[in-house]
Amino acid sequence: MAPFASSKTPTIQDVARKAGVSAATVSRALSTPERVSEQTRERVAEAVEATGYTINQAARSLRMREARTILVAIPNMNNPFYSTIMDAVVEEAAARGYGVLVANRLGNDPTQWLRDYFSSNRADGLLLFDASLELGHLPEPPGQKGILPLVLSCDEIIDGGFNLVMTDNRAAAERATRHLIELGHTRIGHLQGRVVHQFPNERTLGFQDAMRKAGLPFPEDWQFPGDHTLEAGIRAADRFIALENRPTALFCANDESMIGFLARCREYGIECPRDVSVVGFDDINIASCYWPPLTTMRQPRYQLGRVTTATLLDIIDGTTNPDSGLRIVLPSELIVRGSTASPRPRSRAANA
């Protein structure tokens, strides 16, 4: 049996003929079975089975003006953080009968490819995991009828009424930093995430919250610019090492850059947590298998993928009506492992 012989895909007409009913009835039997007699329903079911019929989505999309497909834009799936999310998105969408189309952005003007997807009826909604897109180019925020269903997920607060699903980045970053403070650190640096739109990153703000509350300074040269990559961590380590007066602890915007930082430090004989305590963000898979095992804020990645998708599909279905921008916040969790410890006595008094 060759189930995919595209030579002669059975149509709804074929089923109708076989069942001795009209095409309309077959259509009804399949989509609204309660509006068809028991008997007919069975005959149709048999005919479907016999012919091996499956619906032609293109025809259905054309007729119903919906693609049953969502578009997902992810900055780079190279990052293990996003690949888990993607997994969850596909699973949730599939469970609700939607396909998932993956976009990579060509150029920075999203309108170009967004149009290609949406006005071309290829997708019914957009899941945007990339805050670095020029949001100014995005369509008006939802709420008014006839506008693109859209859910944003990122670590920035975006104004403008967009629907947002995010983790509690700011509070979580504060929690992570407080962990270092509670261990007795007073000289704490920060490896930043990518800064977009000139706004300070939420995680950076959380770091600053904690430092301010504790009355600790966070001088400029202890702030290391970054972009979530290994390389950013390595660069930060180079700067860190060159410092005359080094912090005893560091809060990193994510695990991957943290790993770059630690690797480079070790090359210079700076050991973690002996010489520097580091706390990261994400709890990527290998966090517990690194040396030292990474203390980090665990992000509910899988849940993030599911919730963003569910939210988007609810909007598409009309179940949720996003009159104003939705804002859903998922909690993170501090996972204490081996990369943090109290500072060594040699450092200046650790006064709370």
Added chain:
Amino acid sequence: MAPFASSKTPTIQDVARKAGVSAATVSRALSTPERVSEQTRERVAEAVEATGYTINQAARSLRMREARTILVAIPNMNNPFYSTIMDAVVEEAAARGYGVLVANRLGNDPTQWLRDYFSSNRADGLLLFDASLELGHLPEPPGQKGILPLVLSCDEIIDGGFNLVMTDNRAAAERATRHLIELGHTRIGHLQGRVVHQFPNERTLGFQDAMRKAGLPFPEDWQFPGDHTLEAGIRAADRFIALENRPTALFCANDESMIGFLARCREYGIECPRDVSVVGFDDINIASCYWPPLTTMRQPRYQLGRVTTATLLDIIDGTTNPDSGLRIVLPSELIVRGSTASPRPRSRAANA
């Protein structure tokens, strides 16, 4: 300007009216401009611009019986190895005007969702990165007209005439193992990848090739079953540690399980490369930032993604005619870092 107002998406008719030509002419102007007069072409271009027209893919798909979309099945994108490939796939497909639909498999019977995608006209071809699918359920191998365009990429040799793009797993595994032998190791274990279809994995075969050529034994209790996960590495380490007579070196089927192995060993005070040399496979991002930095076979991941995609699209286009199964093999490269060294003198004579 609200570029996505779905209320009134302009159709080809709108453009035709605006340009003062027929719909057919607009269609031609867009798809075969050379068959239209210079003047008309310009008028159409203007009208397209003015109306903001983009093609309705659903209508086009219905008419042309092609979706301009490919389906990608990936075991789990959770694995950093696959996420890079996915990136490449999306990029290559987009460059050729194709969308990428992501499949997750529900159950192990691919026919179910394959039908849902293909006979429903949602995708024109399939990229399969998952050898663990029951290939017996797959459609007949391509070659005959009217059969599903399909390209497989995995680390198994599949018989049956499927089109295959793979890396030189067997030779690469042999190379990796030989590296250990050249360092003077004679007692070498192997952490296996997932075994499917009862066939020994290509990488396992390569390992055995090298051992046989060197006249070295590879006893059963030095073969650790695995499935590419961190956990598999951890389990292997537990068994390794319990061994009375341990190997001095290990060849791992991939980096991630290698990391699990190393992490667990360290907990028991077994240091790499002092007590055990380990070589991995893939060269994932953080390989150089682990401690010790991982010696590993680098896989041309990005290229793998591009080539598989290009091959599939060529088949769909009819550029390539896969009369018999294509077989494209990409070369891997040994990256020597810190996780391998010569065995310590205490071990029994290291005779080449």
Added chain:
DNA sequence: TTGAAAGCGCTAACAA
């Protein structure tokens, strides 16, 4: 509860 008929937006065969 069912069928007939129209039409979603596009392209391709055929005519002009």
Added chain:
DNA sequence: TTGTTAGCGCTTTCAA
């Protein structure tokens, strides 16, 4: 070179 026409496979009024 361009226009007319038909029809891809489906859903959905409207009538029976």
